[in-house]
Amino acid sequence: MLRVDVVLGLQWGDEGKGKVVDAIADRYAVVARFQGGPNAGHTLYHKGQKVVLHQVPSGIFHPEVLCLIGDGVVLDPEVLLEEIEGLRRLGLSPEARIFIGERAHLILPVHRWLENVSPEGEKIGTTKRGIGPAYADRYARRGLCVKAIEEADFERQVKALTAYHEARFPKHSPVKYSDTFWEGIALLRNLKRVATHEWLSNFSEVLAEGSQGTMLDIFAGTYPYVTSSHTTIAGVLSGLSVPPQAIREIYGVTKAYTTRVGEGPFPTEIEGEVAEWLQSRGQERGSTTGRLRRCGWLDLVALRYAVKINGVTCLALTKADVLCGLPEVKVRIDGPDTAPVYSTLPGWHSLTDPSFNHFLQFIEQELGVPVWGISTGPERRDWIERSIPAHKTS
Ligand code: IMP
Numbered sequence: 001m002l003r004v005d006v007v008l009g010l011q012w013g014d015e016g017k018g019k020v021v022d023a024i025a026d027r028y029a030v031v032a033r034f035q036g037g038p039n040a041g042h043t044l045y046h047k048g049q050k051v052v053l054h055q056v057p058s059g060i061f062h063p064e065v066l067c068l069i070g071d072g073v074v075l076d077p078e079v080l081l082e083e084i085e086g087l088r089r090l091g092l093s094p095e096a097r098i099f100i101g102e103r104a105h106l107i108l109p110v111h112r113w114l115e116n117v118s119p120e121g122e123k124i125g126t127t128k129r130g131i132g133p134a135y136a137d138r139y140a141r142r143g144l145c146v147k148a149i150e151e152a153d154f155e156r157q158v159k160a161l162t163a164y165h166e167a168r169f170p171k172h173s174p175v176k177y178s179d180t181f182w183e184g185i186a187l188l189r190n191l192k193r194v195a196t197h198e199w200l201s202n203f204s205e206v207l208a209e210g211s212q213g214t215m216l217d218i219f220a221g222t223y224p225y226v227t228s229s230h231t232t233i234a235g236v237l238s239g240l241s242v243p244p245q246a247i248r249e250i251y252g253v254t255k256a257y258t259t260r261v262g263e264g265p266f267p268t269e270i271e272g273e274v275a276e277w278l279q280s281r282g283q284e285r286g287s288t289t290g291r292l293r294r295c296g297w298l299d300l301v302a303l304r305y306a307v308k309i310n311g312v313t314c315l316a317l318t319k320a321d322v323l324c325g326l327p328e329v330k331v332r333i334d335g336p337d338t339a340p341v342y343s344t345l346p347g348w349h350s351l352t353d354p355s356f357n358h359f360l361q362f363i364e365q366e367l368g369v370p371v372w373g374i375s376t377g378p379e380r381r382d383w384i385e386r387s388i389p390a391h392k393t394s
């Protein structure tokens with residue numbers, strides 16, 4: 001029977017989901033991405049080397065694990081080409097373990113072009129990877145899915161969609177289709193493409209890897225300052241075509257503080273010394289865009305919402321080590337977005353400090369779910385599991 005555990009971001013992305021997935025991936029046959037695209041930047045350390053994955057699931061560093069890019073994703077063939085070449089340079093042969101849902105949609109050069117010629121993305125502060133335009137075409141029912149590459153007139157379809165958008169912005173110079181785009185398409189033709197629900201029914205243990213976070217969900221997030229996909233539990237069901245009964249653990253990932261890249265409300269945002277501390281010690285710079293991330297205190301009001309709407313069963317806490325050495329730590333516990341109410345807790349010098357344990361208990365009490373995993377640093381081994389989820393004991 002198919003069993004799916006899920007790793008979801010509970011904040012505005014960059015919670016460290018990739019790291020959590022890498023830490024537990026060897027317990028699963030498959031790690032599957034279900035939404036988003038190369039707007040994601042999942043930072044992992046492989047044999048001491050920093051690697052950023054954009055579309056390939058974070059299970060790729062485990063030789064026994066298969067990786068699915070599911071139907072809910074928008075896939076950029078050029079980025080995939082580059083990513084696979086990067087993995088090859090690390091000595092991996094990833095192609096044999098990558099599977100692509102044939103209903104995933106393609107990000108074409110015209111979608112990246114649209115992010116530059118149309119002013120819409122600017123006010124949101126998007127990653128300019130063509131995510132919004134590709135999902136817009138998908139929902140307008142004129143997009144191209146991965147399966148379309150098998151059709152004899154695929155090239156004509158690409159040109160027609162490009163011409164459609166070019167006509168909307170006649171003052172701009174036309175879209176360029178480089179050789180790398182067509183190399184990317186050739187790569188896709190060589191990779192294994194699958195009907196997601198059929199293929200997944202061959203397995204019993206699957207880990208669904210979220211990207212971005214709950215507060216960036218197209219419906220549930222801080223609209224319009226959101227991404228264009230379902231980053232929440234709903235995205236798992238639609239993006240992988242799995243039934244709700246298949247879902248088992250829902251691991252919600254949160255940092256011990258909050259960050260946000262791009263525009264939009266951020267009630268617990270701070271500036272000054274502590275913000276700079278978080279930015280530098282936490283290396284809070286966008287892994288896809290290189291932008292400095294906005295930083296703030298942990299927001300338990302937003303987290304309570306995220307835990308509730310996703311049905312989170314337990315939490316994974318990341319980057320508490322970044323707070324080591326601060327005399328006190330604040331957490332928002334109440335109040336409207338415009339006037340957040342904080343609790344001030346004693347800081348900790350190390351993660352074995354009793355005041356860190358107090359912080360954990362405080363979070364658990366406020367959110368009503370246990371902290372199951374704690375990431376203590378960037379490497380795979382920097383990972384502690386405190387309590388074992390119910391299904392693992394039964
Ligand atoms: P888009 O996903 O590129 O359309 O960007 C929409 C919003 O989501 C912007 O505020 C981005 O900064 C944010 N965003 C998209 N992907 C990520 C991510 O992986 N981490 C953090 N923020 C993201």
Ligand code: MG
Nearest residue numbers: 014041042287
């Ligand atoms: Mg990221």
